[in-house]
Every structure is written in structure tokens, then in C-alpha cells.
Amino acid sequence: MGHVSYAFNDKVSIGFGPTISRISGEISGMVPNPLSPGSNDGKLKSNGDDTALGFNAGILVQATDRTRLGLTYHSKVSYHLDAKSKLTGGIFSLLGVSGRSYDASLDVDTPESVDISVTHQLNVDWTMYLGSTWTRWSRFKELTIENSGLPALLSGALGTVSEEQNWHDTWAHAIGAAYRLNDQWLLRAGLSVDQSPANDTNRGPRIPTGDRTVLSFGAGWTPLEEVTIDVAYSYLQEESVRINETSSTRGAYSSKYRNSASGFGTSVSYRF
Template sequence: MKKVMLKTTLSLAVTLASSQLFASGFAINEQSISGMGTGFAGRSSSADDASTVYGNPAGMSRLKQEQVSVGAATIVAKTDISDTRSTFGGKEDGDMVPVTTVPMGYYVKPIDEHWAFGLGFYVPYGLITDYGSDFAGRYFANKSKVSVMTFQPTVSYAFNDKVSIGFGPTINRIDGELTSQTLTTSSLGRNDGKVKINGDDTAIGFNAGILIQATDRTRVGMTYHSKVAYHLDGDTKVSGGTFALAGLSGQSYDAKLDLTTPESVDFSVTHQLNDDWTLYVGSTWTRWSRLKDITVENSGVSPRLGGTLNTITEEQNWHDTWAHAIGASYQLNKQWVLRTGLSVDQSPTNNTNRSPRIPTGDRTAISFGAGWTPVDNVTVDLAYSYLWEEEVRVNDVNASKGAYSSKYKNSASGFGTSVTYRF
């Protein structure tokens, strides 16, 4: 029972660490709707609106009017699960990702010809999955809900009309909830116990960028998103099944874990081909190789579960990843601009460690968008993206949980809209 609880607590750490990956796999990078339309190909070099606070803080120097942008992206995900094998039976249950809407908001104010100030609120990481209590892999994953909300005050400085830089600290609040079933040995596969885990923390990071007007028609940008080190405090609550038989149902134990989400570097080029066409290309490198292993500590554990302090380490062995994108926009007339983009994104997981909580593979996404400016100081941006992943297999075997294996094929549609108002 000690092993069951510790393994489940460890799953919380894995879920938290993989939340950005999961968002990349099932969803869209929902920080900018104008950027979403081009598949984020020019994220570091476009600076089309106030969402550049996230994309490249140096881009605020290109915005000559005070402005605010607010928006949201809605994600509709689909998973096909097949060829399932489970020691204790259960449903394949591919409909485990609920429809999710993610908000965003930005504000930029030019101060003088050199300085600009901005604020940003966005969700860089997010994960919601709910398989249900009768899922075939319920002892490895049941329900996961993790989100990171970020607030970013930002400044930029333009040295001249060619080069600018930007910097902003990020205040990041992470919250996680995870539940999973535990096996009752006296009634295998029935009368399961339940473990529910909550954890949270607030940590500081930063974003920094540089933007260069290389020629009259070409801009080059680079943005660095720092690593963020979290020290999560939470609790593990147990109920039902073997816990009830041991008289421990309803008990709560302290859980701690240290977790660092990786840094990333985004590089992109924006080239205005002529008065109508603009081309974009970009690449993002993410240092997922930081996640070699995760160590979790539980304290205050009842002696009937094996001790007062337990530590466990699990290997992950993730690798660094690259994402690449190309895109284009067409200025149809004064009121309308049309956008499109294509992107590919690697998965950092490997076939040995992949779990039903993060059953993702390499992905491809196609995007379409439009910007409508009915009056000079208002722009409405719309975007749609569709992504699909390669088919992957999950193979999990554990002495206290049995065996579970399935094939996963993931896809998702993203719908986004935002409004920018210029003062």
C-alpha cells in the first residue's frame, strides 16, 4: 500500500512536468490569436499587437499607440484508443479531454521614442484529462487537472529604429489535482481505493527578447523563456478499498516535490514580400532533457502504510525538442488580412516511459486566421487550427497495478478570437 500511494504521488509530478508537452500535443499554444493564424511561425518577429508581450517583449517598441488585447482560445480534443489490453479489464474510453477555454490579455503603453511598458496575463501550460473510474488503465491514470497562470510586467527599449530589446519577469502560479484508482487485493479489479492529490506553488521566471529590423522589409527576432523552479506543497488523500479496510479512509498526508519546467528559445523571421504578402518562418528549441528523473517525498504517512517519511525516484529520460513553422499573411484590403501556417512539433517522451497521462507523439498542425479592422482603432482577430499526432503505444507494467497497453491517436481543433483596442 505504501508503494501504491508513493507511485500515485509520483504521477502528480510527472503530470505537472509534462503539462506544457500535453498542451502542445492536444491543444494549441494559446497565447496569441493573431499568431495562432500563422501557426506561430513569426512569433518572435511579428509584433502585430499587444500579445508581443509574450511572443517577444522587444516587439513593444514597434507599437506606436497605447493598446489592449483580450481574447480566448477554445480547444476541442479527440483521442482514438484501440488495441487495449489490461490485467483487470475496463473501458478504452477515448473521450477523456473535456472542451477547454483558455483566456489571455495584454496591455502596452509607449512611454517615449525609446521606452515602452506592458502587462500580460496568459496560460503557458495546461492539462485536463478525465478517463473515468472504469477506465482500463485506471491504476496508472484516472483524472488530471493542471494549470499554470502567468502574470508578466514588461519593459522594452529601442536603441534606434533598427534594434530593440525587452524583458519581463514572470509570476507563475501552478495548481494541480490528480486522482487515480488503487487496487484492492482482496477483490481484484473491483471495490477500488482512490487517491486524490493536490499541489500548488508560485514561482518566478522571466522572458527576454531582441528584435532587429535587418532590412526595410525583413525583421529578425529571438525570445528566451526561462526555466521556472517550483517547490510544490500538497496533500495526498486516500479513501475506499484497502484504505477503508485498514481504517485509513479519509486520511490526508503531506506531499512535497521540486520541479523545474524547461527553458526555451524561439527564433523567427518576418519578411514583407510586397505591399500585400508577408512571409514567416520560425523554430523553437525546448530543453526537456532537464527531466531526467523526479523525486517525491511523502511525510506523516501512517505506520500502517510503511513509515513516516518515504522518498522515491523514477527515471524519465526526456530529450530536447524542436518545433518548426512556416506561415503567410495576405492583406486583402484595408479592413481584412488573411493568415495561414503549418507547424511540426517533436515529442520529448520515449516509448519506454510513455504513460496514459501523457500519451503524445510528434505532431503536425495547420492553421488559418483573419484580422478584421472595421475602424482604425479596433481589430478583431479570428483563428482556427487543426493538429494531429502520430500513433503511439502505451505499455505500462507494475507489480502493484498490473499491466495496461493501448494504441493512442490524438487530434484537436482550436478556435480563437481576440479584440485589440488602440487608444
């Protein structure tokens, strides 16, 4: 969506813009057979989507000829997912409800965050970047699905399905640099560290995330005055985390996770 900005003078400017965000997801899990736990279990799968509004607001300060400071606020976005829950297999086949779908709903808030950034031009060729982001993940207390229209035999156990999360607020910090090789080429590199919002008690296999470190490299090529082609590569590595779950119905589960990922992106900009 568009945004509006206003410059008080050549040093200070502010901006505001609404956002439209869409979320969709699927959650599934095994449902124990109450007559014989651990055998002939069923499966519950829920999926839904929603679109919601938010906004961004920020201030930019040209502190010196070479140093620029920025502060940006990203609002909380509240979603109400209209979903469908489907029962399959196991005990549900014995009850004659396997394959049936029921109405469901899920409320999710993506939290507000605040970005602080500093850009400093060392000289004509080198530019340095520093940034930190605070995110209010403590809003994410639990993941709860409300199912309606279930048979009376199942409504007590599956009417409300909830998993505790109890996430906490996090900080992420980043440092980067850009080097202008010549009039056509700009090289970039960056390093960021990001706290995991999950805690050791409630962390589960659904979101087995740990503190992460991201290393990025990129380049911008301007073959023509109006055209710039950017490419970037990032490698993400999370610390190893251990999950230990014990349930009277599902038994015990223990595992160690160490996640990593690589990403590659490219874009083309044309200036009129």
C-alpha cells in the same frame, strides 16, 4: 507584468521582462492491495498549486527594410507545490484511513526555451513568417510526490511516489503567411510541427503524447481605425503512439493512443 526595451539604433533593439506563472494540478492513481494484488485496490489522489517567477529576454534586428529577425529566451520556472494527498477506498477502507488527507509536496520545473523567428514582407500585401523553438525538456526526469504524516504501515510504500519520464529536448518548427485583402481585412494561415519529448520506454497513459502537427487559420478585421477583431482556428493532430507497461503488482497494460484537438480563439484590440 511590464517589460523594458532599449533601441541601440533603428536596426537593433533588446527587451526584458519578468513573468509571474501559476501552476495547479491533480494526480491520481490506483494503489494495489499488497495482501491480494488486483482486488480491493485503493486510490491515491494528490492536488496542489504554486506561483513562481521567471523572465523573458530578447533581441530584434531589422536586417533589411523587409526582413526582421528575432531571438527570444524564456527562462526556466521552478515550482514547489504544497499539496494534499487523499486516500480512498479499497485497502484503505480496511485499514481505516479512507477519506483522510495528508500533507504532500511536488517539485516541478518548466524548462527554458529559445525562439528564433524571421519575418519577411514579400510585397505590400504578403508577409511570410518562419520560426523554430528549442525546449529543454530533458529537465523532466521524473514525477515525484513526497507524502508526509502517513501511518507507519503506509509510509514505506507511499512516502515517496515516483514515475520515471526521462524526456528529451525538442524542436518545433513553424511557417506562416498573412495576406492583406484590403484596408479592413487581414487573412492568416500557418503550419507547425512539434517533436514529442516523451520516449517509447517511459511513455505512459498519464501523458501519452506523440509528435504533433498543427494547422491554423485566422483573420483580422479592422472596422474602425482604433479597433481590430481577430479570430483563429487551429487543428492539432498527434502521431499514434503505443504504450506497453508491465508491473509485478499492477499487471500489464497495453494501448494505442492517437490524440487530436481543435481550438478556436478571438480577441478585440483597441488603440488609444
